[in-house]
Amino acid sequence: MALRIYDTLRRDKVEFTPVNPNEVGMYVCGMTVQGPPHVGHARAALSGDVIRRFLQSTGRRVRYVTNFTDVDDKIIERAAEEGIDFRAVAERNIAAYFRVSDALRIHRADYYPRATEHIPEILTMIEELVASGHAYPSNGDVYYRVDRFGGYGKLSGRRLEDMRAGARIDPGEAKENPLDFALWKAAKPGEPSWKSPWGEGRPGWHIECSAMSTKYLGRTFDLHGGGADLIFPHHENEIAQSEAATGQPFVHFWVHNGMVNLTGEKMSKSTQHFFLAEEVLSEFDPETIRYYLLSTHYRSPIEFNRERLAEAGAALRRLKTALESEQRVLAAAGPVERVPSEASRQARSAFHEAMEDDFNSARALGHLFDLARDLNRAADEGAPAGEVTDMAATLREMADILGVIWEGKGDELAFPEEVTRLAEAREAARKDRNWKMADELRQQLLDRGVLVEDRPGGPLLRWKPRD
RNA sequence: GGCGCCAUAGCCAAGUGGUAAGGCGACGGUCUGCAAAACCGUUAUUCACCAGUUCGAAUCUGGUUGGCGCCUCCA
Numbered sequence: 001m002a003l004r005i006y007d008t009l010r011r012d013k014v015e016f017t018p019v020n021p022n023e024v025g026m027y028v029c030g031m032t033v034q035g036p037p038h039v040g041h042a043r044a045a046l047s048g049d050v051i052r053r054f055l056q057s058t059g060r061r062v063r064y065v066t067n068f069t070d071v072d073d074k075i076i077e078r079a080a081e082e083g084i085d086f087r088a089v090a091e092r093n094i095a096a097y098f099r100v101s102d103a104l105r106i107h108r109a110d111y112y113p114r115a116t117e118h119i120p121e122i123l124t125m126i127e128e129l130v131a132s133g134h135a136y137p138s139n140g141d142v143y144y145r146v147d148r149f150g151g152y153g154k155l156s157g158r159r160l161e162d163m164r165a166g167a168r169i170d171p172g173e174a175k176e177n178p179l180d181f182a183l184w185k186a187a188k189p190g191e192p193s194w195k196s197p198w199g200e201g202r203p204g205w206h207i208e209c210s211a212m213s214t215k216y217l218g219r220t221f222d223l224h225g226g227g228a229d230l231i232f233p234h235h236e237n238e239i240a241q242s243e244a245a246t247g248q249p250f251v252h253f254w255v256h257n258g259m260v261n262l263t264g265e266k267m268s269k270s271t272q273h274f275f276l277a278e279e280v281l282s283e284f285d286p287e288t289i290r291y292y293l294l295s296t297h298y299r300s301p302i303e304f305n306r307e308r309l310a311e312a313g314a315a316l317r318r319l320k321t322a323l324e325s326e327q328r329v330l331a332a333a334g335p336v337e338r339v340p341s342e343a344s345r346q347a348r349s350a351f352h353e354a355m356e357d358d359f360n361s362a363r364a365l366g367h368l369f370d371l372a373r374d375l376n377r378a379a380d381e382g383a384p385a386g387e388v389t390d391m392a393a394t395l396r397e398m399a400d401i402l403g404v405i406w407e408g409k410g411d412e413l414a415f416p417e418e419v420t421r422l423a424e425a426r427e428a429a430r431k432d433r434n435w436k437m438a439d440e441l442r443q444q445l446l447d448r449g450v451l452v453e454d455r456p457g458g459p460l461l462r463w464k465p466r467d
Numbered sequence: 468g469g470c471g472c473c474a475u476a477g478c479c480a481a482g483u484g485g486u487a488a489g490g491c492g493a494c495g496g497u498c499u500g501c502a503a504a505a506c507c508g509u510u511a512u513u514c515a516c517c518a519g520u521u522c523g524a525a526u527c528u529g530g531u532u533g534g535c536g537c538c539u540c541c542a
Contacts, residue, residue: 011471031542044542074540153470156537162469163538205540227542232470234541258472259536295490296480301473301535311479311491318490321504350488354481363481366489376505435500442502453503460504 003058003356005223006299008231008254009155013358018222019252023061025221026052027213027251029230030066030112032205033093034074037100037277039304040260044227046290047257047298047359049106050402051223054355057401065216066109067209068094070116071202076191086192087116100277103286105403111216115208119194122203122211125245126183126196134244138174140186140199146179149240155254156232181237183207206237210245213238219246228256228299258301275304288313291404294361315369319395319405322372325379326392328455332385339386343374344394351398361402368404371395415461419450423461426452 003016018024028048031041045066052062070090079086101108115122126142129135134148146152146160153159163179182204187193193200213221219242226235235254242250262275274280280289283306292312296302330336347367354363375391399405415423426441442452446464453460 029542032540034540038542040542042542047542072540157470158538159469225542228472229537229541232537233539257542259542261535299472300480303479308479308491314492315479315490318504325505360481363488366481369489373506377507380506430500433500439501451503454499454501455504 004358005253005255006358007252008235008256009251014253016222016253018060019218019220023063024055024223025063025065025217026055026223026225027065027067027209027217027221028109028224029209029226029234030068031093031097032069032072032075033090033097034072034078036093036096038260038275039277039280040227040275041097042100042104042277042289043260043293043298043302044225044257045101045106046104046293047255048225050294050298050361051225051255051359052107053401053403054359063217064107064109065111065113065213067212068097068112068114069205069208070094070114071192072205080190090114090116096278100281103281104290105286105406113208113212113216115203115212118208118212118215119203121215122207123196125207125211125214125241128245129183129241132244134240135183136176137198140201141174141182142184142198143175143180144183144237144240146177146181146240149244151243152240153236155236155239158232158236181206181233183241206234207241209234210238210241210250214242214246219248219250221251223253223255224251225255225257228258231256255298257298258296261301261303262305274306280304280309284309285313287404287406288316291316291365294402294404295365297358297360297362299358316404319368319372319399320407322375323392323395323405323407325376326388329379329385329388336385336389338390338393339384341374341378341387341390341394343371343378343387344390347371347374347391347398348394351401355401364398364402365404368395368398368402371398415450416448419445419448419461422448423450423452423459427459430454 004013005016006013026048028044030045031037048064048066052064055062068090071086075086075089079089082089126135129144130137130142133145135142135144153163160179184196184198184201184207185204186198187200187202191202193202213224224235224238231254239250260275274283288309289312292309293302295312295315347370350367350370351364354360354367357363371391372395375388375395378388378391396405396407422441422445426438426445429435429437429441445452445461449464451462451464453462
């Protein structure tokens with residue numbers, strides 16, 4: 001089997017062959033930092049992260065770029081409202097983005113280019129487009145001449161004639177065609193601006209992605225990702241800009257993730273709040289959120305609400321518990337060598353096949369559960385410790401590709417002295433067969449958020465899961 | 468109006484021609500002082516509906532109904 005990826009442009013899964021066999025180039029649209037990141041941003045970043053992790057797990061090197069659009073109307077508006085510099089607004093939201101992406105263990109990109117740091121590259125590209133007739137200056141703005149690019153509409157499946165009807169022109173815009181879009185916007189008084197051949201101004205929304213992706217990944221690169229809502233106009237315009245400027249195909253595979261919907265709960269102040277990534281992070285384990293987001297294929301829309309998240313937490317716990325089976329076996333058997341097991345071999349192969357089929361993490365997760373069951377059973381039935389270890393190791397390897405099952409977070413074992421004392425008292429009561437007292441102490445522990453499981457090797461304490 | 472997507476068990480979710488993964492939940496059993504966890508078993512003869520193609524369809528085609536996204540800023 002070979003890796004097949006669904007390409008939005010071709011509307012089909014196509015076998016992946018890299019532009020450069022030594023390194024895969026990948027660009028994922030980050031956010032316009034006009035506000036704090038929401039769950040949708042998290043999903044886009046996470047989808048890209050898993051694609052990257054899987055590619056790397058197959059031995060491919062990946063050059064990964066995620067941008068920040070750090071100047072736009074809303075950022076400027078926001079800054080004016082608060083009476084601060086627009087950079088402060090951008091900086092604040094970029095910091096929040098990193099808090100969220102780090103919490104979800106999204107690997108850092110190789111580059112995080114920002115629009116304001118690439119004005120020269122942007123100006124160069126616009127000048128090329130003007131020189132070739134693909135763009136034209138008008139009253140200090142520069143517009144892209146949509147008619148001039150034959151492929152316009154190919155990504156989103158639109159035809160210029162169809163779009164014309166709904167188009168409108170804002171007052172003050174001097175466009176030849178209502179569908180032309182701004183590459184450069186003349187600055188209004190008081191707005192942040194940069195010098196250009198057409199006067200003081202700032203870049204339009206789409207041009208920076210064309211300029212920056214080309215700078216870091218070349219004129220043609222492998223994968224370009226982002227939310228499905230970016231297909232039009234953002235990505236359509238990127239294609240128009242880049243291919244007109246370079247004369248080369250822009251991107252081999254367009255990978256778009258589905259939207260996150262907030263259904264099941266009525267739209268209200270609190271649900272809107274819940275949509276903010278950091279709000280959700282304050283309520284659920286990041287591990288659970290990550291697992292949940294990956295339990296649906298990345299291209300499908302996903303509903304986001306507390307019930308689903310709670311279920312995800314329960315499912316994830318099952319996986320983590322399976323890993324504890326190994327510890328139980330190892331505690332009895334001592335250190336052992338890995339002995340390849342049939343269960344591992346099968347799981348690994350099925351997992352790989354699922355991921356090669358357009359990064360089907362949902363299907364791949366199913367194989368994690370299959371292996372978890374095999375592992376539990378092997379441990380229960382007293383299978384050779386070497387095989388049990390092999391299964392656990394395989395489970396970890398697969399989980400690491402998806403970035404789920406976080407072990408050793410350090411908080412599992414740290415219990416206040418009071419808790420330890422209660423647990424000891426309960427053990428003493430159990431030895432005396434004073435079940436009433438033992439159960440009472442168990443309840444007291446639970447009141448402090450600690451669960452007790454009486455296992456063969458002694459009681460196991462664990463924090464009651466939050467979700 | 469234009470472009471596109473989706474309808475699979477109580478809930479979530481895989482499955483794109485060969486006879487329905489996985490998870491949550493529920494029920495029964497083993498184990499346990501009791502639990503928990505784990506394991507075993509049960510929980511869709513059927514994939515919104517109607518036609519059609521085929522030896523064979525959840526999977527392909529046409530239609531119907533019901534959701535949804537984009538077409539303006541959106542991950």
